[in-house]
Amino acid sequence: MKLHEYQAKGIFADAGIPVPESxxxxxxDEVMAAVEDIGYPAAIKAQVHVGGRGKAGGIKIATSEEEAREAAESILGMDLKGYTVEEVLVEAGVEFKNELYVGVTMDRAAGKPVAMVSTEGGVDIESVAEETPEAIAREHIDPAFGMHPYQARKVCYEAGIPKEVALDVASILTTLYDLYESKDASEIEVNPVMITEDDEVIAADAVMNIDDDALFRQPELAEMEEETYEDELEKKAGEYGFDYVRLSGNVGIIGNGAGLVMTTLDLVDYYGGAPANFLDIGGGAKAERVTQALDMVFSDDNVDAVVFNIFGGITRGDEVAKGINEALESFDEIPKKVVVRLAGTNAEEGMEILNTELVEVETTLEAAVQRAVKNAEEANQ
Incomplete structure (x- = not known):
């Protein structure tokens, strides 16, 4: 679960991390009232769950009433990487001489949290990690003992943080780790930590993502959760409870199980097609579930053909086939050709049940994918 910047900053402030007035x-009208209270310069920042807001025009600095109004009018309601901006954070501007990066995340390879500090703040830390990894100092933390103060000081020293602010930056890092642990965060960072001319350190940004599986013990954070989707298809997937990712191709893919769907996706690519989506409907492919999945892929204008790859485990293949028949019969007109491959428990019985007037049937996954790719090519001719 992603928190908005203003939500994360509220948590940071409560923990003692200095943040700008906002x-x-x-x-x-609310923006103008806020800048009147806060004063100029002021930053007006879109509150959406995406990175790179500044480069996309979602963050503007206003030094006058006219600039503040223009910024508010341009940001509120704008489409920012697929999200409509409905709220902005109006924040006091910070005069700074240096920008740093401070963060904590999980190093899955090491199996431990890792604290990271860099003097290359204010830019995408992913780019820094890829292009100049030596610019990021790292310190792994044993979760059994937490972060020791000396570790925070050590990683700041290795990053080359100026001695005038090193202890303050180390304090921010220690607090971030405490929040990371106590709030069940999966990632927490400040980019940038701004250093003022008076050597004050201020968290000018805030990123905090919470482990979804731990929300049951974080009721206050759970109340902050909001459903945001990049488009109507993702919204529909959320309503249906599907694991869904939209891709750029034209072959719709439906399967039960993430591994099965990924295999199908890879085969579509292997046989010269282009996957339109990742859609895992999970176990128990009954008629209603199948209807919802087909509604998803049929609603995607990019899809020209569909491949349905089902493995019958606990759910028997004949029950799945009945579900597919019932689902397709509910459509007045089937807009795109559907190829079905069944395997697993009672797969042969299921293949016999499938209504071949509604679907094309193949006994192997390879053959099903090849036919779907061909159907998509023919639909474009």
Whole structure:
């Protein structure tokens, strides 16, 4: 679960991390009232769950009433990487001489949390990690003991943090780790930590993502969760409870199980097709579930053909076939050709039950994928 910047900063402030004065606003009038209270310069920042807001025009600095109004009018309601901006954070501007990066995340290879500090703040830390990894100092933390103060000081020293602010930066890092642990975060960072001319350290940004599986013990954070989707298809997938990712191709893919869907996706690519989506409907492919899945892929204008790859485990293949028949019969007109491959428990019985007037049937996954790719090619001719 992703927190908005204003939500994360509220948590940071409560924990003692210095953050700029700010107000949340959802209209131009509210923005103007906020900057009147806060003063100039002021940063007006889109509150959406995406990175790179500044480069996309979602963050603007206003030094006058006219600039503040123009920024509010341009940001509120804008489409920012597929998200509509409904709220902005109006924040006091910070005069700074240096920008740092401070964060904690899980190093899955090491099996431990890792604290990271860099003097290359204010830019995408992923780019820094890829292009100049030596610019990021790292310190792994034993979760059984937590972060020791000396570890925070050590990683700041290795990153080359100026001695005038090193202890303050180490304090921020220690607090971030405490929040990472106590709030069940999967990632927590400040980019940038701004250093003022007076050597004050201020968290000018805030990123905090929470482990979904731990929300049951974080009721206050769970109340902050909101459903945001990049488009109507993702919204529909959320309503249906599907694991769904939209891709750029034209072959719709439906399967029960993430591994099975990934295999199908790879085969579509292997046989010269282009996958349109990843859609895992999970176990128990009954008629309603199948209907919802087909509604998903049929609603995607990019899809020209569909391949349905089902493995019958606890759910028998004949029951799945009945579900597919019932689902397709519910459509007045089947808009795109559907190829079905069944395997597993009672697969042969299921293949016999499938209505071949509604679907094309193949006994192997390879053959099903090849036919779906061919159907998609023919639909474009």
């Amino acid at each position: 107000r949340l606003a959802s209209s131009v």
